[in-house]
Ligand SMILES: Nc1ncnc2c1ncn2[C@@H]1O[C@H](COP(=O)(O)OP(=O)(O)O)[C@@H](O)[C@H]1O
């Protein structure tokens with residue numbers, strides 16, 4: 268297994284995130300924007316941004332198209348993140364995030380993205396195999412662009428496995444359902460994605476753990492279930508660690524889940540135990556949720572807030588409460 272190369276993040280459907288802040292969002296009414304910002308986004312790109320903050324060598328791979336695609340490449344270059352995006356036809360999407368100051372809630376409007384064909388996916392797969400051969404970890408994250416087969420993550424996970432590289436998958440719907448057939452090393456569904464995957468409501472801690480265990484039984488080593496302000500549950504074959512985040516004033520929760528994924532990779536690379544991973548991922552997600560736009564946590568901010576995360580751990584049926 269190669270451990271020295273960079274972490275490869277894959278964003279097949281990147282986005283320029285446009286965040287607008289309103290005093291109060293009026294559905295069906297005229298809304299005047301108070302503040303506006305744009306950030307390079309898409310789940311894999313956000314993971315790369317966090318890993319860059321954590322001083323982990325990272326390469327951002329993916330597809331990009333048109334003018335917005337160039338804007339994203341330029342912004343990544345300014346952030347000192349090496350990237351390799353295959354040029355697709357059409358235009359990269361702009362995802363609108365509406366932050367309502369009165370409720371502190373964010374509403375997301377994500378475009379479908381550019382259309383792709385088999386040719387560009389084959390080109391990408393070739394580049395991916397080259398890069399994976401030298402990678403320490405692969406992160407596959409976000410929606411697939413229209414035209415991509417829903418099995419595409421499964422193909423990439425299998426290709427990474429051939430190079431002996433572990434993968435983390437963060438996706439939704441069919442992309443997640445097919446992707447887990449290849450048993451990635453770890454996944455980070457939010458509670459809604461997990462419910463959709465398992466086709467059932469998960470209303471108690473026990474039901475979530477049971478659902479996550481049905482996935483570890485299929486060979487996925489780590490299932491990290493995020494639940495917004497309720498925190499997260501890290502489930503492995505041996506452990507269940509619940510993390511309760513510290514109270515924050517959410518500014519924009521966009522990128523919070525991606526920050527958890529990045530912290531999980533960081534934890535794996537550092538050889539952290541499950542409890543530490545639960546603490547770091549919770550702190551990273553929570554810090555990012557307290558920042559504007561798709562701005563992400565820094566290593567220092569996460570370190571300083573680790574002690575604020577409350578953990579509760581169960582091992583072999585034994586409950587444990589820790590600060
Ligand atoms: N309102 C909030 N207050 C505190 N922490 C939050 C809040 N929203 C999100 N977080 C943090 O961000 C993490 C990821 O949020 P979640 O919404 O579950 O992810 P995703 O963006 O993938 O749907 C949570 O586990 C939590 O640590």
Ligand SMILES: O=P(O)(O)OC[C@H]1O[C@](O)(COP(=O)(O)O)[C@@H](O)[C@@H]1O
Pocket residue numbers: 280282284307308309310311313362377408409410411439520521522523524525526561
């Ligand atoms: O590919 P999808 O599922 O449409 O998600 C893309 C969006 O998700 C984000 O990566 C944020 O994800 P999280 O809030 O889950 O961390 C945005 O930057 C982007 O606009």
